[in-house]
Amino acid sequence: MSKPASLSLDQAPPIGVPLRFFLTAPLFALTAALLLLWQGPDLFGSRWNPALLGFTHLLTLGFIGLTMLGAILQMLPVVASAPVRRPVLIATVVHALGTGGIILLSYGLIFTAPLALQIALPALGTAFLLFSVLIVITLRRAPPKNMTARAMRLAALMLAATVLLGLILLSNHAFGWWLHTREMLTNLHLTWGLLGWVGILVVGVAYQVVPMFQLTPAYPAKLTRWLTALLFILLLGLAPASHCPALRIALNAMLAAGFASFSLATLWLQSQRRRKLPDVTLNFWRGGMISLLSAISLWLVAQLIPAWGLTQSYGLLLGTLMIVGFAMSVINGMLYKIAPFLVWFHLQSRRGAHGPKVPNVRELLPESRTRRQMWLHFFALGALLAAVLSPSTFTYPAALLFGASNLWLWANLVSVSRTYRKVNALLGQTTASAG
Amino acid sequence: MPERILDARWLEPPEPMELTLAAIEDLEPGERLRLLIHRTPHMLFPILKEWGFGYQTHTLDDGTFEIFIWRKEQAAAGDPGSS
Numbered sequence: 001m002s003k004p005a006s007l008s009l010d011q012a013p014p015i016g017v018p019l020r021f022f023l024t025a026p027l028f029a030l031t032a033a034l035l036l037l038w039q040g041p042d043l044f045g046s047r048w049n050p051a052l053l054g055f056t057h058l059l060t061l062g063f064i065g066l067t068m069l070g071a072i073l074q075m076l077p078v079v080a081s082a083p084v085r086r087p088v089l090i091a092t093v094v095h096a097l098g099t100g101g102i103i104l105l106s107y108g109l110i111f112t113a114p115l116a117l118q119i120a121l122p123a124l125g126t127a128f129l130l131f132s133v134l135i136v137i138t139l140r141r142a143p144p145k146n147m148t149a150r151a152m153r154l155a156a157l158m159l160a161a162t163v164l165l166g167l168i169l170l171s172n173h174a175f176g177w178w179l180h181t182r183e184m185l186t187n188l189h190l191t192w193g194l195l196g197w198v199g200i201l202v203v204g205v206a207y208q209v210v211p212m213f214q215l216t217p218a219y220p221a222k223l224t225r226w227l228t229a230l231l232f233i234l235l236l237g238l239a240p241a242s243h244c245p246a247l248r249i250a251l252n253a254m255l256a257a258g259f260a261s262f263s264l265a266t267l268w269l270q271s272q273r274r275r276k277l278p279d280v281t282l283n284f285w286r287g288g289m290i291s292l293l294s295a296i297s298l299w300l301v302a303q304l305i306p307a308w309g310l311t312q313s314y315g316l317l318l319g320t321l322m323i324v325g326f327a328m329s330v331i332n333g334m335l336y337k338i339a340p341f342l343v344w345f346h347l348q349s350r351r352g353a354h355g356p357k358v359p360n361v362r363e364l365l366p367e368s369r370t371r372r373q374m375w376l377h378f379f380a381l382g383a384l385l386a387a388v389l390s391p392s393t394f395t396y397p398a399a400l401l402f403g404a405s406n407l408w409l410w411a412n413l414v415s416v417s418r419t420y421r422k423v424n425a426l427l428g429q430t431t432a433s434a435g
Numbered sequence: 436m437p438e439r440i441l442d443a444r445w446l447e448p449p450e451p452m453e454l455t456l457a458a459i460e461d462l463e464p465g466e467r468l469r470l471l472i473h474r475t476p477h478m479l480f481p482i483l484k485e486w487g488f489g490y491q492t493h494t495l496d497d498g499t500f501e502i503f504i505w506r507k508e509q510a511a512a513g514d515p516g517s518s
Binding site: 078212213215274275279341344345348349352353360361 | 445447448449452453456460473474477478482485486487
């Protein structure tokens with residue numbers, strides 16, 4: 001029997017809950033890379049190209065969405081100071097519907113298969129709406145002054161809004177009817193998804209994990225108290241501002257200022273850290289913050305040169321910087337802290353006071369392997385940005401680099417999970433022979 | 436009471452916990468560990484309880500947490516959860 005023997009384990013969900021999300025996510029990014037390799041330079045032809053929509057959702061739902069769901073299921077008990085009820089059941093349902101839905105959605109978009117989209121619609125709707133409701137309900141128990149809990153709740157509301165808009169847009173593709181306001185709803189969908197759900201969540205989680213893992217001073221209290229609520233209100237305001245360009249520009253400018261202050265604060269805190277040892281996760285975050293600042297600068301340029309802001313490459317560059325540069329960098333870096341930490345913690349709790357030694361986090365995932373993958377990721381980002389500007393030259397190198405980076409990330413996570421299984425089995429034998 | 440000192444300030448998680456668990460393993464009864472750490476080690480406390488150790492936390496003027504850890508008498512040798 002592998003009944004958990006420790007009190008500390010009762011607080012945390014079983015390790016399989018977050019790990020199944022972490023192990024699936026890189027495979028979606030790998031699939032996106034293969035899609036790029038197959039479609040070639042044509043993929044970047046138009047923002048509305050259905051194959052490009054499939055590519056984008058393999059990354060946003062498949063990679064970003066799944067890792068965030070897994071990480072939140074792990075973090076909720078800590079943030080809310082109470083365990084989530086039936087974590088295995090929730091993880092199984094959300095993971096199965098989520099992965100199934102993402103596969104059907106991208107297949108349906110790439111191959112223009114309405115039936116696949118019609119099945120994807122309820123699957124994705126159920127998985128992601130169920131999850132956002134779960135976050136909001138669980139966090140009612142969180143201490144009111146916990147700024148990470150507040151950010152998570154706001155991010156979950158943004159997730160629900162993003163999903164609802166996504167479902168409307170998806171029904172267009174699935175049932176072949178077209179809304180007049182499709183472009184406006186699409187812009188709102190991607191802004192709420194990337195800046196609301198992903199952006200607010202990263203900001204709120206950073207309040208905890210940047211000082212904890214990167215040994216920096218804490219974020220300024222004024223920033224942590226106001227920033228996420230302000231971002232949320234500004235993002236909500238974008239809906240009525242859709243028909244009023246002046247208001248929209250004002251809201252966008254304040255959003256840009258809010259995210260710029262977050263990324264500059266993070267870079268500044270990192271420069272103030274106690275022990276300036278090289279660290280892969282820190283560099284992933286640094287790359288993420290620089291990408292965020294680059295996206296903001298790009299937006300500023302487009303305000304000054306409106307004609308350029310209307311070009312195809314502007315939107316694609318912005319998307320690449322936000323999705324691959326900002327979100328994927330931060331997530332990739334955090335996976336290298338979370339996965340070995342969880343494995344070590346579960347093994348340590350299982351071993352008891354007198355069990356055999358368990359490998360430490362450095363032995364579980366040596367830095368030499370993560371550092372090389374990080375460089376591959378940043379080269380892939382550079383190549384993807386270059387491919388937007390010059391598809392014929394850079395598309396294939398970008399696809400190969402991006403695929404290799406995600407394959408390597410997956411292999412690194414698989415090796416951590418394998419060690420867990422091996423050592424856990426060993427601990428089981430020791431406990432059995434001792435008893 | 437004889438004392439051992441472990442300064443785990445500004446070490447990256449979970450190194451403070453790794454070092455603490457290694458240090459208390461060969462703690463004699465009557466001996467205590469003085470752990471210095473830069474933040475409250477929330478995840479350590481349930482493990483200490485379960486392994487049969489007592490602890491007491493103080494905050495020093497510079498914000499450091501000072502945690503005394505000792506082996507309780509009649510500490511369970513095996514797995515307390517399974518009995």
